Amino acid sequence: xxxxxxxxxxxxxxxxxxxxxxxxxxxxxxxxxxxxxxxxxxxxxxxxxxxxxxxxxxxxxxxxxxxxxxxxxxxxxxxxxxxxxxxxxxxxxxxxxxxxxxxxxxxxxxxxxxxxxxxxxxxxxxxxxxxxxxxxxxxxxxxxxxxxxxxxxxxxxxxxxxxxxxxxxxxxxxxxxxxxxxxxxxxxxxxxxxxxxxxxxxxxxxxxxxxxxxxxxxxxxxxxxxxxxxxxxxxxxxxxxxxxxxxxxxxxxxxxxxxxxxxxxxxxxxxxxxxxxxxxxxxxxxxxxxxxxxxxxxxxxxxxxxxx
Amino acid sequence: xxxxxxxxxxxxxxxxxxxxxxxxxxxxxxxxxxxxxxxxxxxxxxxxxxxxxxxxxxxxxxxxxxxxxxxxxxxxxxxxxxxxxxxxxxxxxxxxxxxxxxxxxxxxxxxxxxxxxxxxxxxxxxxx
Amino acid sequence: xxxxxxxxxxxxxxxxxxxxxxxxxxxxxxxxxxxxxxxxxxxxxxxxxxxxxxxxxxxxxxxxxxxxxxxxxxxxxxxxxxxxxxxxxxxxxxxxxxxxxxxxxxxxxxxxxxxxxxxxxxxxxxxxxxxxxxxxxxxxxxxxxxxxxxxxxxxxxxxxxxxxxxxxxxxxxxxxxxxxxxxxxxxxxxxxxxxxxxxxxxxxxxxxxxxxxxxxxxxxxxxxxxxxxxxxxxxxxxxxxxxxxxxxxxxxxxxxxxxxxxxxxxxxxxxxxxxxxxxxxxxxxxxxxxxxxxxxxxxxxxxxxxxxxxxxxxxxxxxxxxxxxxxxxxxxxxxxxxxxxxxxxxxxxxxxxxxxxxxxxxxxxxxxxxxxxxxxxxxxxxxxxxxxxxxxxxxx
Numbered sequence: 130x131x132x133x134x135x136x137x138x139x140x141x142x143x144x145x146x147x148x149x150x151x152x153x154x155x156x157x158x159x160x161x162x163x164x165x166x167x168x169x170x171x172x173x174x175x176x177x178x179x180x181x182x183x184x185x186x187x188x189x190x191x192x193x194x195x196x197x198x199x200x201x202x203x204x205x206x207x208x209x210x211x212x213x214x215x216x217x218x219x220x221x222x223x224x225x226x227x228x229x230x231x232x233x234x235x236x237x238x239x240x241x242x243x244x245x246x247x248x249x250x251x252x253x254x255x256x257x258x259x260x261x262x263x264x265x266x267x268x269x270x271x272x273x274x275x276x277x278x279x280x281x282x283x284x285x286x287x288x289x290x291x292x293x294x295x296x297x298x299x300x301x302x303x304x305x306x307x308x309x310x311x312x313x314x315x316x317x318x319x320x321x322x323x324x325x326x327x328x329x330x331x332x333x334x335x336x337x338x339x340x341x342x343x344x345x346x347x348x349x350x351x352x353x354x355x356x357x358x359x360x361x362x363x364x365x366x367x368x369x370x371x372x373x374x375x376x377x378x379x380x381x382x383x384x385x386x387x388x389x390x391x392x393x394x395x396x397x398x399x400x401x402x403x404x405x406x407x408x409x410x411x412x413x414x415x416x417x418x419x420x421x422x423x424x425x426x427x428x429x430x431x432x433x434x435x436x437x
Numbered sequence: 438x439x440x441x442x443x444x445x446x447x448x449x450x451x452x453x454x455x456x457x458x459x460x461x462x463x464x465x466x467x468x469x470x471x472x473x474x475x476x477x478x479x480x481x482x483x484x485x486x487x488x489x490x491x492x493x494x495x496x497x498x499x500x501x502x503x504x505x506x507x508x509x510x511x512x513x514x515x516x517x518x519x520x521x522x523x524x525x526x527x528x529x530x531x532x533x534x535x536x537x538x539x540x541x542x543x544x545x546x547x548x549x550x551x552x553x554x555x556x557x558x559x560x561x562x563x564x565x
Numbered sequence: 566x567x568x569x570x571x572x573x574x575x576x577x578x579x580x581x582x583x584x585x586x587x588x589x590x591x592x593x594x595x596x597x598x599x600x601x602x603x604x605x606x607x608x609x610x611x612x613x614x615x616x617x618x619x620x621x622x623x624x625x626x627x628x629x630x631x632x633x634x635x636x637x638x639x640x641x642x643x644x645x646x647x648x649x650x651x652x653x654x655x656x657x658x659x660x661x662x663x664x665x666x667x668x669x670x671x672x673x674x675x676x677x678x679x680x681x682x683x684x685x686x687x688x689x690x691x692x693x694x695x696x697x698x699x700x701x702x703x704x705x706x707x708x709x710x711x712x713x714x715x716x717x718x719x720x721x722x723x724x725x726x727x728x729x730x731x732x733x734x735x736x737x738x739x740x741x742x743x744x745x746x747x748x749x750x751x752x753x754x755x756x757x758x759x760x761x762x763x764x765x766x767x768x769x770x771x772x773x774x775x776x777x778x779x780x781x782x783x784x785x786x787x788x789x790x791x792x793x794x795x796x797x798x799x800x801x802x803x804x805x806x807x808x809x810x811x812x813x814x815x816x817x818x819x820x821x822x823x824x825x826x827x828x829x830x831x832x833x834x835x836x837x838x839x840x841x842x843x844x845x846x847x848x849x850x851x852x853x854x855x856x857x858x859x860x861x862x863x864x865x866x867x868x869x870x871x872x873x874x875x876x877x878x879x880x881x882x883x884x885x886x887x888x889x890x891x892x893x894x895x896x897x898x899x900x901x902x903x904x905x906x907x908x909x910x911x912x913x914x915x916x917x918x919x920x921x922x923x924x925x926x927x928x929x930x931x932x933x934x935x936x937x938x939x940x941x942x943x944x945x946x947x948x949x950x951x952x953x954x955x956x957x958x959x960x961x
Contacts (some may be wrong), residue, residue, distance in 0.1 A: 206818020
């Protein structure tokens, strides 16, 4: 196993901090480029997300009337912080997470949801009609996919016998890929990841053609940049988590890059394949099919572990 | 009832080159009938001014240097022109045509939009 | 900025779609009252793209007016010019030669192909299906290249003259058209399959905006929207103009009445277009391209009706014997189709509204004509000067 870095380096430089910020922009580019390739067009150039960030940070931030200013300015920061903190507990770059502790799976999932909560709150903060609708939809969607997604990530935790991500990762590296032994859980995890990241077809909270920008309508400049950065970091963290659990663990940086990119190709393909689901269809899908599949997977695990 | 009806499209596109034309690095040739910048054949012009009358955008002005010797200068305003080609068909003497090679007409100043067309000596005479 | 009215009535939450909204490609204002996600009422306000074209043509001569009228709409520009040319030729008492009529129909059908492919992409985009949007617009490039080679421009073809057309179709172009149409026919079959079988897309379109045949007739819907509800109305079939008598078109209807039916009708109309285009290329009548028309059209009135990609387009031309038109009144198809959205919107979810708007293929630029609503007693007629004064004071 690769040696762990001193915690302060891990926090600020690699694999957290600077590497995470730059890497997540790179992942955003990869996602957009892959979707473009699937749609038979050239996508953005490699520096597009970085250029977007610089531009947005330099732009004027327009604060609409009637908002709570502290919340308006503070929520993007909290969202980004949540996503960055979640990255400390996952095997980013294939290295053993420096800050892991027992039970950090639950903490990580909560921190990832913090972003959605912040977006919902941000949307409810303004009196703009579109933001309110977007906030409602974001929170509705969160209540739909959260349970099946959690259960899907619980499957590997159960077979590994621990709630610590670092140990689940180590377990997954030593055993057969959980993709093969828990395929249903894998499907639910991937689709749940797309729901969490509000990728199409689950982008109803941010449906551009219906509610303009959703909860993010009123954000511009710095706040918008921070939310987008938070979303990208969440993409990277989510991919790491899913590939660590189901694709045989991340033992070294090379495996990290290959597996997360492989998963990104699959996610990009799923993004291009479907029309946007209406919010009521999202809820129906998750609470009927998603929940059933996740429970079925848990049942199989329980039965097999009893048998074995 | 199919999930992902466009799967065949996207999986093929993963390995194909994108169809985007990388203009301006790659320029496709324009078809012959493309309606680009106006070309004036001063030798054929008789000064009837039907083109001026029929232009919907007032993009043509005809200046008479000498009517008897048929010396005319056509002032073409490419910023007003809609490239409809009505002038081509209104002219009974085939004095006007639209180029299919000269169509990149964007410029940084408006000077290049007012193009005097005709014999060089006539254009010089008009400037005076 | 008020989002809730302080009354005893149930909470009204108004979502404004437009004038600036990503769902609308052109400005128009729709006030959708919602209760949660369910729409309770919908009203529209149009007129944002009114450019005064009908007034403007009175200042141009008959020849130049055509170009102004052509630019009422970008995607149905050729049928506007055709309707005008047919009306002007009626006033002048001439008929364009058969070859010119056939070429007019050829360009009109190519334009219908262009319009329906564009619409497919836009409607898919409204439903969040960006992949279908990208692919259908990629294939639209084929028909635009054909039109560019044939007419000289990708949009706004300017193919018509009063008395005929500007250009001929030679063998090289006919080959290019045939090859392009073959490719597009393959792709259209694929898109029809996608639209009728893809599960996520069907969930957005099946059962949305259902309009029965009685409702369609009562609300006055025209074009593919009416035909999707089973109303067998198509100007090309009911009152053939230009060369549609020699190259007849089959009527395409569907009984579903919902969004899916509208998709199906437009896709099937594309197949009819391809068939007619091939037939014209095979049997193009020989002859001249234009017939001479004098600059002053005799006094009189003329009416022409054509089938635009969106429905029936109606032109009324009045001449006082001069070089300029006296009055031209245009009634575009999109104007008739609004009621089918606004009346049927209540009860649907908010997410369905952009899809329903896209389903009627609205062309806002076409719409902004002058509409006379039934006058109440005591209404006065204002002069131009009075109207101008009112406008100045309104903004002060």
